Amino acid sequence: MLVIFDCDGVLVDSEIIASRVTARLLGEAGMEITPDEVSLRFAGLTGDQIFSEAEAELGKSLPDTIRARSESELDNALETELQMVPGAHEMLDRLDAARCICSNSTSERLEMELRRTELYDRFRPYIYSAVEVRQHRQKPAPDVFLHAAEEFDVEPADVLVIEDSVHGVSGAVAAGMRVIGFTGASHTWPGHAEALMDAGATTVVNRLRDVPATVEALADWSLV
Numbered sequence: 115m116l117v118i119f120d121c122d123g124v125l126v127d128s129e130i131i132a133s134r135v136t137a138r139l140l141g142e143a144g145m146e147i148t149p150d151e152v153s154l155r156f157a158g159l160t161g162d163q164i165f166s167e168a169e170a171e172l173g174k175s176l177p178d179t180i181r182a183r184s185e186s187e188l189d190n191a192l193e194t195e196l197q198m199v200p201g202a203h204e205m206l207d208r209l210d211a212a213r214c215i216c217s218n219s220t221s222e223r224l225e226m227e228l229r230r231t232e233l234y235d236r237f238r239p240y241i242y243s244a245v246e247v248r249q250h251r252q253k254p255a256p257d258v259f260l261h262a263a264e265e266f267d268v269e270p271a272d273v274l275v276i277e278d279s280v281h282g283v284s285g286a287v288a289a290g291m292r293v294i295g296f297t298g299a300s301h302t303w304p305g306h307a308e309a310l311m312d313a314g315a316t317t318v319v320n321r322l323r324d325v326p327a328t329v330e331a332l333a334d335w336s337l338v
Contacts, residue, residue, distance in 0.1 A: 115333050116266045116273045117209065118259060118286070119237075120296075121217040123278035126227045127197050129157055129301040135188045136161070140168055143176045153301040157279040160218050160245075160252055161185060189223065198231035199299050201322035206236050208326040211333075212266055214240035216258040216275075221246060240265070254281040256289035263289070274329055278302075280313040287314035294319060294328055 123129035133152040140147050145168055147155075156164045161184045165176055206213075214237060217224055221243045228234035228241070242265075244251065244258035251257045263270050270290035277283045278296045286293045295310030295318035307318040319328055 115211045115329070116263065116268045117211045117213045117329055118216050118262055118273060118275045118291070119213065120275075120277045120279070120282050121215050121224055121227060122219060123157060123199075123299045123301060124276050124296050125199055125202050125215070125233055126231050127199050127299045127301075128192060128227060129153060129278070129299060131191050131195050132161075132188055133157075133301055135184065135191055136164060139180050139184055139187070143168070143172070143180050145172055150303060154303050157281075157301060159279075159281060161188070163252065189226070192223075192227060193230070196227060196230050198233065199322060202231070202233060203236070205322040205325050206233075208323075209329065210326070211329060212268075213237065214242065214262050214266070216242050216244065216262050218244050218252045218258075253279075253285035254288070256285045259286050259289035259291055263291075274332055276325060277310070277315070280309050283310050283313040283315050292316045292332060294325065294332070296320070296322075296325075298322060 119125055133149040136152045137147050137149045165181055169175055224241055225234060242258050242262050244253055247261040248257040263273055273291040275286035275291050275293045276296055277286060277293055278299060283293045283295060293315040295307060295315035297306045297318060298320040310318050317328060319325060
């Protein structure tokens with residue numbers, strides 16, 4: 115059994131920070147949107163994916179300065195504000211399974227986030243960035259999940275994925291894996307759990323401390 119974790123919004127409470135930065139930049143570009151709306155619509159997507167969707171909605175290209183500032187402003191905010199999702203270390207202490215991270219973020223950002231929250235040594239070197247494996251396709255493409263399964267030499271049916279976004283759930287399901295949806299970070303919204311279930315999650319938890327028991331139950335279920 116392999117357990118794959120998304121990072122942003124599952125292990126580190128970064129999505130709400132990204133939503134605030136994105137909402138501010140999109141507002142400068144003429145798209146009025148709140149951080150909560152950004153979380154609802156775009157959680158799990160990269161900045162480039164979000165800005166491309168915003169351009170389609172606005173019917174115009176965003177100023178180059180907006181895109182250029184987005185990564186640096188987000189990095190600055192993460193370096194000063196980022197916190198671990200409560201219970202991450204305790205959950206990992208109790209999880210008796212192989213584990214790794216599959217994320218849309220770059221390796222550089224993942225290392226920064228995980229080092230800041232003292233989680234880096236709990237996963238390295240098994241930290242995979244979708245933009246750096248296979249065809250470099252990001253979630254909701256299944257590529258990064260399939261890459262991890264190959265690295266651990268396990269079948270997709272023997273993998274459980276912990277995801278907080280519809281896009282991540284969709285990618286894991288497309289890879290033939292089961293998903294535990296997670297709604298315990300600060301960017302959660304009313305209907306979040308239902309959206310994850312609709313995308314194909316097998317179940318949803320809102321506390322990391324519930325992950326080990328849920329993994330154990332689903333592992334036993336897979337053997338029935």
